């Protein structure tokens with residue numbers, strides 16, 4: 001794909017689509033199905049590069065996984081069925097794979113090595129390796145076990161009480177997966193509630209994780225049993241089209257079957273607070289996750305402040321929210337989002353440098369950014385910097401820019417949304 005040109009041509013977005021399956025839920029379905037006893041059937045699986053990395057890792061651990069289109073059949077043989085891998089486990093670009101897998105490997109009585117791409121090799125793993133070491137896992141890696149490649153010799157874990165300094169579902173999930181294999185009861189807490197797909201999905205695999213005033217409590221020694229998982233459409237992918245429709249005149253679209261779990265739905269709240277005409281229709285529950293159809297039309301937007309407990313509810317949507325803010329009247333302030341610095345790229349720098357090239361007024365702060373609107377955007381060369389969410393945000397900018405946006409490193413988008421450009425074309429009339 002390389003460079004991709006996105007032209008405005010006064011096209012609006014119209015019609016209805018279902019975006020691909022949720023990335024967080026797809027990863028977990030493969031992992032829990034591989035840890036479980038019996039067959040797990042997954043439908044609506046996301047065929048993004050990140051989730052394919054997860055499948056590859058579990059195949060290397062000896063799990064039989066049949067994969068046809070968006071369906072998986074996982075032949076779980078329980079935790080004891082996981083085998084020592086013969087070569088390093090490659091997580092590619094996926095932080096979720098790396099951190100959750102470390103939690104699983106910490107409990108397994110064998111040696112394994114985890115590697116990833118250039119972006120992964122810069123992302124902090126000590127947020128999980130430190131508490132996993134406290135539980136008794138033998139872990140080493142670059143910089144005292146904080147960077148990949150990381151080696152693990154697991155087993156013999158003891159429960160801990162751990163207060164995570166970051167609101168991170170990857171940290172919480174990694175420790176829950178280790179705690180299931182530990183002796184005793186583990187208690188976890190985090191500064192704000194992060195996405196809770198792990199807690200919800202474990203229930204359908206027959207494990208109980210309880211919550212008490214913000215603490216997650218996990219009893220060791222629980223076994224998982226294979227089940228059926230239907231993956232909702234990914235709200236983080238839907239966000240790009242919600243934003244595109246909101247800022248492109250004459251737009252009117254529906255995105256169906258979107259997962260709207262309240263720990264993920266910050267983008268809906270933010271769009272509504274900014275003044276977008278966004279309706280949530282046909283709300284229902286499927287597989288322990290809330291799902292709905294989202295209808296949005298082009299809207300007059302106003303700047304707002306986004307901070308605190310809202311941040312983990314929309315952390316991956318901040319790049320596209322920054323773009324939305326360039327089209328809103330007044331100032332948008334994003335605070336408490338220093339976590340953006342340790343994603344696939346430093347997303348504060350990435351957003352500021354790339355949107356500035358298009359004529360936006362965006363200033364970086366220590367823990368977020370300030371965007372002044374409303375600005376006309378121009379086209380020209382920009383780059384995803386190898387980060388899928390930066391790439392898709394810039395592609396959406398191309399829908400409203402005065403001249404074509406030429407997006408370099410556009411292929412990074414396949415990490416979470418391989419058919420993004422096809423779906424964007426389908427919606428643009």
Ligand SMILES: O=C(O)C1=C[C@@H](OP(=O)(O)O)[C@@H](O)[C@H](O)C1
Nearest residue numbers: 024096167168169170171315316
């Ligand atoms: O648990 C998950 O599936 C994810 C958690 C978030 O990361 P953190 O846990 O680092 O906040 C998010 O940014 C990532 O895209 C997926």
Ligand SMILES: C=C(OP(=O)(O)O)C(=O)O
Nearest residue numbers: 093094095096316343389
């Ligand atoms: C941060 C992301 O993913 P991960 O941490 O799994 O690489 C993302 O998808 O935006």
